[in-house]
Amino acid sequence: MNITKEQIDDLNAVVKVAITKDDYQEKVDKILKDYRKQANVPGFRKGQVPLGLIKKQYGKAVLVDEVNKLIQDNLNKYLTEEKLDVLGNPLPKQKEDFDWDNETLDFEFELGLAPNFDVQLKTKKAIVQYKIVADKKMIDEQVERIQKQYGKLVTKAEVGKVAEVIGIFKNEAEEIENKSTLEIDKIKSKKAVNALLGKKVGEEVTLNTKGLFKEDYLLSGALGIDREKAEKLNIDVTFTIEEINERQAATLDQELFDKLFGKDNVTSENELRDKIKEDSEKQFEQQSDQKLLNDITERLIDNTKFELPAEFLKKWIQLSGENPLSDDEASEEYEKSEKGLRYQLIEGKIIKENDLQVQLEELKEFSKGFIKSQMAQYGHLNPSEEELENISMRVLGNQDEVKRLSEQLMSQKLLDLYKEKANLKVKEVSYDNFIKEAYS
Known part of the structure; x- marks a missing residue:
């Protein structure tokens, strides 16, 4: 087997695969002989069917199947060894006069290549990082809500x-x-x-x-x-x-404080208000962080310029689904997905250049934190380490959960990196003003 690459331009290439009988004939013959042992054909005893009849009936199908396996295995290996960063999957070029009886079988595959580009995290124009503070009005409303709830x-x-x-x-x-x-x-x-x-x-x-x-x-x-x-x-x-x-309304006394936060953790109305402020602002961090992540994502997409192999990707979208799409449908799907693909490439480069990785122990600790916060919502505030360990191991035994938590942890690592290296401007706002400014 011989595999070569023809570079069309920076974003497109064609890989040519030449396969000879020496590459597949031995395997094809073995499979056909196994078929002969199992074949039930009227007029012949089992295992005694002429090999020529087996070849006539099954030879072409076995040949096609084995050649396709050879192509798949060796093409993937070639792309890895040559370190070709491809988008989508290789697309076979159709040949109308293809003859499976030729001594050498020649195949061609179109490749869409990932572009080369640089990512600048520190943009000229600063990005607003909102710090949401719990103002007096919000704290008063929360105290009133507590008094009403426990009244x-x-x-x-x-x-x-x-x-x-x-x-x-x-x-x-x-x-x-x-x-x-x-x-x-x-x-x-x-x-x-x-x-x-x-x-x-x-x-x-x-x-x-x-x-x-x-x-x-x-x-x-x-x-x-x-x-x-x-x-x-x-x-x-x-x-x-x-x-x-x-x-x-419930009286703001020690009995209520102990019921809410555990014995003697809060001992006065002022401490209650401080606790409400602290807890509220901690919850607000998730919203402000998500807003920051969205804003940085948009800025990176806008500021990082590169071309994509658009025609290849449209063709790949057109042919890769369960049902082939028309040219117009494929173009429409490409327009919808282009922005996401751009950020996927940008994010991948950032992760690679900054050596961001998700380690097993990190993932385990991250899952414990997630589990602990979930349990707190149901009133279980102080789970034991053994309890967290057991639940974490069960969660990480589910591959879908591992994928989901790994993505969340990587998002957190990216956010930490952006906070360290991006050009940010911190702005303190109340929650109401955050909603007005961030989502107006």
Whole structure:
């Protein structure tokens, strides 16, 4: 077998593969002899079918299969040995007059080659790195939320402005009948609030669903219907009151602090506020980091210029799927994927030039941190090292999880690198202002 490369230009090449009978005949003959031993052909005893008949029936198919295996194995080996950085996969060039009976079988494969380019992490124009701070308004709201959540329900004779009213929503035409809790301070419609105020257990009020709540998603839960239906709903429903309560705010005392954070970890309202600020800002880091990663990605794509073997890639997209695409469909798919492919190449170069690797021990520690944060969401704040180790080993036994966690860890390594080497400008903002600035 002989493999050679013809360079068309910097981004395109053709690999030529010449295969002779010496490369495949021995293997083909062995397979056909094995077929002969197993063949059941009327008029012949098993294993006694003439080899010529076996060759006539199966010879071409076996030849094609073995040649394809040879090409696949040796072409991949050649690309590796020659250190050719190809995009997509080699595409065979079709020959209309190809003859499988020739002494030498010649094949050609088109290659799309990855471009050479440089990546500059330190751009001239600084990229904003947001530091989201928990302001007094946010901390006050969180303290109020805690007091409400851990407060006591007190039964009331009639509906007041901060009441929690349990009742049944009904509308026969829409087949709605659902028992739920209505919090008066979450109702947006003044007409609805006025209709409810002063009402007693057993009384019924009519409410319109359009703009009923301050948050639209609350309607689907209240009526027991899916969100899609709730979004379009503009009907009257009856609400029959079964129970009226008001939530008495919890006292900010040591009993509450211990319940929230463990014994004596927080001992005053000031420490509570500091803890809320610290925890909130830690959670905000994930959002600001994701924003930073997105912004750096966009800047790198815009600033790193290189050509791609576009025509090759369109042809590869056209032929590589389950169903071949038309020229227009392939061009459209290429336009959609070009930006992602560019960043994939840029990211690969950054990883290689900075020797970023994911080691097994790093991955194990990363998975433990992920598991610990997941457990904390369900109230398990202090898992033992043995517990984390056992769960981590189970998680890392799943290849899909290994791939997912490895990608997350590499993203973290890239983010750390960008924070160290990119031209960043730190800007402190409240969460509300971050949302306005970052996603306006």
